[in-house]
Amino acid sequence: MNHSELQLMVYGKELVKTKPQIQHPGITLKETTYSNNPNYLFLTIEITPETGPTIFQIRFETGKRKAPIINYELKEREEGSSQRQGFTASDVIYLLMPDRFANGDPDNDHTKGMLETADKTKPDGRHGGDLNGIIDHLDYFNELGVTTLWINPVLENNMPDYSYHGYAITDFYKVDPRLGSNEEYRLLIQLAHKRGLRIVKDMVFNHFGTNHWWMNDLPMSDWIHQWPEFTRSNYRSGTLTDPYASQWDKDLMLKGWFDHSMADLNQDNPFVAEYLIQNSIWWIEYAGLDGIRMDTYPYSGKRFMAEWMQRIRNEYPDFSVVGEVWLNTAPQVAYWMNDAHNSDSFNSYLDYVFDFPLKYALAEAFNEENGWSSGIARLYESLSLDFLYPYPQQLVVFADNHDTDRIFSVLKHDTRKFKMAMAFLMTVRGIPQIYYGTEILMTGWEHQGHGFIREDFPGGWMHDSVNAFTQTGLTADQYDAWTYMRLLLQWRKNKKVIHEGKTTHYIPEEGVYVYFRHLDGESIMVVLNNNNESKTFKTERYTENLKGYSTGTDVLHRTYFDQLRIISVPAMSARIIELKR
Numbered sequence: 264m265n266h267s268e269l270q271l272m273v274y275g276k277e278l279v280k281t282k283p284q285i286q287h288p289g290i291t292l293k294e295t296t297y298s299n300n301p302n303y304l305f306l307t308i309e310i311t312p313e314t315g316p317t318i319f320q321i322r323f324e325t326g327k328r329k330a331p332i333i334n335y336e337l338k339e340r341e342e343g344s345s346q347r348q349g350f351t352a353s354d355v356i357y358l359l360m361p362d363r364f365a366n367g368d369p370d371n372d373h374t375k376g377m378l379e380t381a382d383k384t385k386p387d388g389r390h391g392g393d394l395n396g397i398i399d400h401l402d403y404f405n406e407l408g409v410t411t412l413w414i415n416p417v418l419e420n421n422m423p424d425y426s427y428h429g430y431a432i433t434d435f436y437k438v439d440p441r442l443g444s445n446e447e448y449r450l451l452i453q454l455a456h457k458r459g460l461r462i463v464k465d466m467v468f469n470h471f472g473t474n475h476w477w478m479n480d481l482p483m484s485d486w487i488h489q490w491p492e493f494t495r496s497n498y499r500s501g502t503l504t505d506p507y508a509s510q511w512d513k514d515l516m517l518k519g520w521f522d523h524s525m526a527d528l529n530q531d532n533p534f535v536a537e538y539l540i541q542n543s544i545w546w547i548e549y550a551g552l553d554g555i556r557m558d559t560y561p562y563s564g565k566r567f568m569a570e571w572m573q574r575i576r577n578e579y580p581d582f583s584v585v586g587e588v589w590l591n592t593a594p595q596v597a598y599w600m601n602d603a604h605n606s607d608s609f610n611s612y613l614d615y616v617f618d619f620p621l622k623y624a625l626a627e628a629f630n631e632e633n634g635w636s637s638g639i640a641r642l643y644e645s646l647s648l649d650f651l652y653p654y655p656q657q658l659v660v661f662a663d664n665h666d667t668d669r670i671f672s673v674l675k676h677d678t679r680k681f682k683m684a685m686a687f688l689m690t691v692r693g694i695p696q697i698y699y700g701t702e703i704l705m706t707g708w709e710h711q712g713h714g715f716i717r718e719d720f721p722g723g724w725m726h727d728s729v730n731a732f733t734q735t736g737l738t739a740d741q742y743d744a745w746t747y748m749r750l751l752l753q754w755r756k757n758k759k760v761i762h763e764g765k766t767t768h769y770i771p772e773e774g775v776y777v778y779f780r781h782l783d784g785e786s787i788m789v790v791l792n793n794n795n796e797s798k799t800f801k802t803e804r805y806t807e808n809l810k811g812y813s814t815g816t817d818v819l820h821r822t823y824f825d826q827l828r829i830i831s832v833p834a835m836s837a838r839i840i841e842l843k844r
């Protein structure tokens with residue numbers, strides 16, 4: 264690795280009474296740190312660049328004749344791993360929750376030593392989905408046309424209940440046995456790569472499950488943020504950019520616990536920081552990851568997260584990280600993007616952020632009356648704030664995720680609105696992310712409980728009466744939505760003009776929003792008609808984008824336009840017109 268140091272956390276009774284020694288060519292024990300807990304030592308080891316794969320010994324001298332010994336293996340770095348290519352705007356991300364997607368191995372539903380077993384009747388229980396279920400259906404993603412999978416956390420969550428979501432990690436180095444094993448996770452990624460799919464790992468650094476063995480014997484007293492009694496975060500990540508925020512509010516935001524079952528890590532402790540940094544690098548290298556989605560990004564603190572990003576870049580310059588910076592306004596989100604023009608000169612080095620403001624605009628745009636800044640104008644206004652982002656094409660755009668209302672519910676079960684929303688997502692700048700089940704119009708409101716927005720994907724379980732993987736038993740609307748999504752996704756795959764093109768948009772008029780994506784003499788005209796009646800309009804005002812083009816084809820309706828002077832668009836629908844000279 265480019266970073267030549269390695270931190271080892273060593274745990275054992277009364278280790279404080281030992282003196283660790285390493286005698287091995289190329290490997291030096293640079294520093295031994297004694298914790299305020301006598302059972303832990305932290306060793307900082309320096310490895311020279313010439314050192315190849317090897318096993319070295321750490322002797323824990325006690326003054327007695329027989330010292331305990333640990334053999335530690337340094338493995339070979341995988342060839343070319345530093346050139347690992349992350350996702351880009353040419354990708355579409357498909358988010359899935361492994362417990363809820365497909366049960367490929369019913370035998371692991373009940374695993375010895377794990378506190379919670381599967382019970383499909385409980386909305387907040389485990390349902391038995393696993394990594395094998397994903398492996399079994401890799402073809403499905405190719406067929407649908409998505410290119411990248413963001414898989415919700417897969418690490419061990421050995422909690423008594425409500426553990427299926429994966430955000431209460433109890434072992435940072437081990438895949439939950441109810442989902443599979445480390446080896447299966449690695450295999451999943453290898454098989455995905457063979458099909459041209461990238462894998463994004465969902466990581467959580469802010470907190471971990473209180474059943475982690477650390478909690479019985481904390482490595483250091485300040486390993487986590489401790490409070491006299493349970494203290495919840497105020498969840499106001501906006502305090503970190505607020506020039507007037509009180510220290511009280513900022514402290515509560517950063518140091519308060521996310522929930523009773525989730526202890527808050529203290530990343531200001533350099534040993535915690537190093538533990539987390541090494542853990543990510545280990546997973547990237549071991550599993551062959553293409554990207555990371557980092558949960559609750561701001562909650563771990565600006566300084567640490569920026570350091571983490573730099574360390575990842577140092578080993579994997581083209582790797583992708585998208586941060587969950589869940590804030591409602593563009594200025595707040597933009598602050599966290601790499602190279603942002605921040606008045607405090609802070610640089611996050613974070614390449615990708617989720618476009619939460621656009622998600623909120625999408626939820627309103629098709630449900631409201633069209634006005635100066637309401638209805639379809641919300642999309643226009645949201646995009647007009649892109650001057651705040653150094654790299655707007657690096658925003659991950661989405662309509663819903665595992666924490667939000669499902670988009671089809673938000674759009675009041677109106678397939679016309681749904682199609683407009685998806686046409687917009689697939690043609691706007693950025694990297695689209697869709698949530699599993701969106702393609703078959705799955706519904707659910709967050710206020711019903713998280714279990715209702717994370718229902719089982721039909722066909723993933725034996726005896727399911729509907730199988731969405733083969734489109735068997737879908738309703739007519741679901742099948743229509745599925746074929747529509749496939750059309751859009753397959754079309755987008757090779758459209759460089761969408762991946763890299765510039766955007767020009769026009770102020771919406773009478774509820775019709777028109778924008779162009781254009782690149783090197785190629786141009787796509789997108790028309791969204793957010794009215795309950797069809798619209799026919801003259802195209803004079805779009806001349807600067809239409810100049811040189813005389814005909815076009817609507818890829819959604821396979822409609823040919825033999826002229827571009829007057830265009831009509833049906834009620835509540837989108838046109839994606841490829842312009843021809």
Ligand SMILES: [Ca+2]
Nearest residue numbers: 368372391393
């Ligand atoms: Ca299973």
Ligand SMILES: [Ca+2]
Nearest residue numbers: 517518527562
């Ligand atoms: Ca925190």
